[in-house]
Amino acid sequence: MKIFTYTKAETPQDAIRDAAASSGARYIGGGTNLIDLMKELVERPEHLTDVSQLKTTTIEKSQSGGVIIGGAVKNSDLANHELIRTQYPVLSRALLSGASPQLRNMATTAGNIMQRTRCYYFYDINSKCNKREPGTGCDAIEGYNRMNAVLGGSKHCIALHPSDMAVAMACLDAIVHTISDSGERQIPLNEFYKLPGETPHIETVLKEHELITAVELSPAPTNKHWCYLKVRDRASYEFALVSAAVTLDMVAGKISRAKLALGGVGTKPWRAFNSEKMLSGKAPDEHIFRAVAEDVMKPAVGYEHNQFKIELAKRTIVRALKVASGGVA
Numbered sequence: 392m393k394i395f396t397y398t399k400a401e402t403p404q405d406a407i408r409d410a411a412a413s414s415g416a417r418y419i420g421g422g423t424n425l426i427d428l429m430k431e432l433v434e435r436p437e438h439l440t441d442v443s444q445l446k447t448t449t450i451e452k453s454q455s456g457g458v459i460i461g462g463a464v465k466n467s468d469l470a471n472h473e474l475i476r477t478q479y480p481v482l483s484r485a486l487l488s489g490a491s492p493q494l495r496n497m498a499t500t501a502g503n504i505m506q507r508t509r510c511y512y513f514y515d516i517n518s519k520c521n522k523r524e525p526g527t528g529c530d531a532i533e534g535y536n537r538m539n540a541v542l543g544g545s546k547h548c549i550a551l552h553p554s555d556m557a558v559a560m561a562c563l564d565a566i567v568h569t570i571s572d573s574g575e576r577q578i579p580l581n582e583f584y585k586l587p588g589e590t591p592h593i594e595t596v597l598k599e600h601e602l603i604t605a606v607e608l609s610p611a612p613t614n615k616h617w618c619y620l621k622v623r624d625r626a627s628y629e630f631a632l633v634s635a636a637v638t639l640d641m642v643a644g645k646i647s648r649a650k651l652a653l654g655g656v657g658t659k660p661w662r663a664f665n666s667e668k669m670l671s672g673k674a675p676d677e678h679i680f681r682a683v684a685e686d687v688m689k690p691a692v693g694y695e696h697n698q699f700k701i702e703l704a705k706r707t708i709v710r711a712l713k714v715a716s717g718g719v720a
């Protein structure tokens with residue numbers, strides 16, 4: 392590991408000042424991703440600004456009746472908070488399906504959103520990776536790409552976004568609150584991540600040293616018709632092959648509003664804005680669910696080892712919609 396300096400910030404303003412003062416600084420939350428990357432020499436920061444102790448650890452009702460989650464709230468605290476368990480169960484379930492209890496006790500909300508891909512070639516500094524080292528190429532495209540993306544990729548990168556929490560937040564239309572030296576801003580999570588295109592190393596719309604301070608959820612849409620379904624190689628402590636987050640508003644047996652987001656398949660948490668509209672005004676039915684699934688996966692491009700994800704994703708969508716429309720998952 393490369394030598395680095397370290398400061399523990401007490402306020403968001405301290406944090407952005409501290410990070411801006413050193414070239415090559417990184418924020419560190421729980422460190423469960425960043426430290427691994429530093430050990431592998433994928434990340435080589437000169438300085439770490441610790442933001443895990445900022446006073447952004449509260450989960451509170453917002454004025455609009457939604458909820459504001461501090462950026463430093465631990466994944467375990469978020470998953471088990473009464474407001475989240477009862478009003479946003481899809482988020483609680485997504486969090487509890489990720490990593491392990493020990494990791495969730497360390498990992499923060501902001502760190503989870505910002506976690507890097509698990510693409511094997513990104514982690515291996517002897518491989519070509521446009522995300523790690525722009526312009527070098529992508530060994531995943533012709534390599535062992537079983538865990539890579541089938542939606543949103545480009546000829547330069549097919550690295551997957553691995554978060555479970557962010558998939559549920561994409562489904563819930565979460566808003567990311569940030570602060571930087573140009574002030575505060577609020578960014579819809581569904582506009583936060585960038586597709587790789589020709590610049591896979593630019594993953595989000597954040598500016599250098601912009602700090603995530605909170606995530607806001609609008610008033611809970613439903614706490615009855617929802618599902619977070621994660622399909623993976625092992626029952627726990629494993630990233631998703633495919634996951635689906637669904638919430639449905641239902642009136643008199645018909646779906647009035649559906650929201651559907653996918654994980655394990657996209658270069659970013661994949662919200663199916665257009666396809667989900669096909670469900671409006673429809674009674675739950677396997678044929679319409681399958682039609683939605685076909686529509687979501689129409690643009691998918693499979694590679695040698697991950698082709699199977701396309702059909703798996705369709706079946707996961709159908710099952711998640713069935714569970715959600717049938718009542719509490």
Ligand SMILES: Cc1cc2nc3c(=O)[nH]c(=O)nc-3n(C[C@H](O)[C@H](O)[C@H](O)COP(=O)(O)OP(=O)(O)OC[C@H]3O[C@@H](n4cnc5c(N)ncnc54)[C@H](O)[C@@H]3O)c2cc1C
Binds near residue numbers: 427601
């Ligand atoms: C063995 C293992 C299994 C896992 N399984 C899963 C899984 O199944 N599902 C899943 O979703 N995740 C999984 N994870 C990933 C885990 O959820 C992430 O490592 C964790 O959420 C990262 O949070 P952190 O606070 O530790 O981030 P850190 O490691 O501290 O930081 C991650 C990134 O976020 C940036 N950052 C941190 N805080 C801020 C901030 N406030 N503003 C801006 N940038 C910030 C850092 O600079 C860094 O780039 C797994 C991890 C491991 C090690």
